Amino acid sequence: MLYHEAAHGFNASIEFRVSMPRDDFALLLDNLHAGLTPTLVTVGLQWDFRDKDGPLAFDAPDGSETLWRNTKEENQRVGIKFVEFHYRLIGEDDFGDVFGEDAKPSTVKASIDAASAAIVAKLDGWEKAFVKSVTAIGVAIAIAAVIFGFLHR
8 A cells, every 4th residue: 555645736645556366366357247346345454553653553542543644754655464355245235334325235136137238248249250150151152062063064
């Protein structure tokens, strides 16, 4: 995780850089192509909450707020321990408290509909390719028959 200060007309930002094994990335892409998007992404950071001089600290007395001391250059980077993708397959959660009133997870029906649409589109493409192939083969056979007929007169 990297902090970028506001500069040259750009707002301050937080950047996450994570690499993952190819097979895990392929699974994520398969889910996205099927229309199944994560309903929640959790990023675990590498830091010791007991370190009073570390880059992160709990700010509120009840520990509900986290303070990032990113004004020091050595604290502008925090290692990432893990990234988790959460999928809600059945039922609905109320994410309104955390992410706003309009935030709702994708439903099973929406995911199945998206996957079905992708499959139908793929089959439609294959059908068109098959029809073109059969037509081309039919035309080639007809031309060959005409040529064969002229040659054997």
